[in-house]
Amino acid sequence: MNIIETNLKFKNSMTNRSTTKRIILHHAEASKCTAEDIHRWHLNNGWAGAGYHFLVRKDGSVYRLRPENKVGAHAQGANSNSIGICFEGAYMTETMPQAQIDAGKELVAYLKEKYDISKVQAHRDVCSTSCPGKNFPFEEIAGTKASNIPVNTTPKPAPAQTPKLSGNDWVRRLQKECNAQGFSRQVVDSIPGKNTLAGCPTCRRGARGNITRLIQERLNGLGYNCGKVDSIFGSRTENAVKTLQKVHGLTIDGIVGQKTWRILLGM
The missing domain is CATH 1.10.101.10 (PGBD-like superfamily/PGBD)
Structure with a gap:
């Protein structure tokens, strides 16, 4: 798995993630963006920096954003035990190129094996959002079995209690x-x-x-x-x-x- 190191400079210290139980997939909602673009956008939000852990670009290149062991800022209420992957593009309207699909599949498979996990979710599964878009090829990237296998420990904190x-x-x-x-x-x-x-x-x-x-x-x-x-x-x-x-x-x-x-x- 070829991951390009960006060495982004984060504004504040971040909390280490104590457990990794799932992967959450996003789109950038931007037809074209770089790792530096995302980092700048999230800094402008008042965050420590890029909230996703990885960016998969349309050409199939994969970039490291937030350090992999840190709690992300990509899915409210679901950050504490997840890794966030962002895909360059606006997949409410666009169609994902095959190079990006293949890179996404490889990255997800790599992380699932590394952390011994099976749960992959779309951002819309844990938050009120359309992300990663109706045209996002979720099943192909996540794997048809992975998306519905429950985490066998503490449930995600995002769902409302009532x-x-x-x-x-x-x-x-x-x-x-x-x-x-x-x-x-x-x-x-x-x-x-x-x-x-x-x-x-x-x-x-x-x-x-x-x-x-x-x-x-x-x-x-x-x-x-x-x-x-x-x-x-x-x-x-x-x-x-x-x-x-x-x-x-x-x-x-x-x-x-x-x-x-x-x-x-x-x-």
């Missing part, structure tokens, strides 16, 4: 509450966009109310345990926020500002 914690409904309730409290006048459409992000207030220890409650629901739903959902931004909520910030390479201050809201919103 129906009300599902991504779209949570976003809808957040939008509605931000409007009700006068922080925004946005359309309540369950879609986390720039207007939703702009309408989210900064929250910190000592805050109380429905927005704090929504933050607690989201933290618990993503596996960052803040204890009882009581609408009070106390020490356990602050510590859960700090853990999320550490995992995603943000400033660890326990304050839910725009960069932390972006992670909670899955943007």
Whole structure:
């Protein structure tokens, strides 16, 4: 397996991944991009740098992005035990060239053998997204058996614990509450966009109310345990926020500002 080393410079230290149980496949949603492009985009998001571990380009070349042993930033709630692979291209509309398919198959097979794993998922399997696109040849790259074999240890932290914690409904309730409290006048459409992000207030220890409650629901739903959902931004909520910030390479201050809201919103 020929992997091209990029030696990208990451802004912050990153957490080592303690276990590897699955591979998650993405597309770049860009017809043409380099490893450096992805790294720059993710730095601009306020992240430590490229969130994927590998990039497979259309010509079949494979590049290392985030160090393979580090927790990624590519699938919210599912980063702690996964490796993220990004494929150059926009596969809602494009067709993947054979060289890229072959390289993707080889990389996935190599990682499955290296980590003794069998589970391969599309980004859309773990998050509310269309990634990696309807034209992405998932079965060919992942293998028809691999995509449906369950992990035999701790389940992924991404799924909501109750129906009300599902991504779209949570976003809808957040939008509605931000409007009700006068922080925004946005359309309540369950879609986390720039207007939703702009309408989210900064929250910190000592805050109380429905927005704090929504933050607690989201933290618990993503596996960052803040204890009882009581609408009070106390020490356990602050510590859960700090853990999320550490995992995603943000400033660890326990304050839910725009960069932390972006992670909670899955943007």
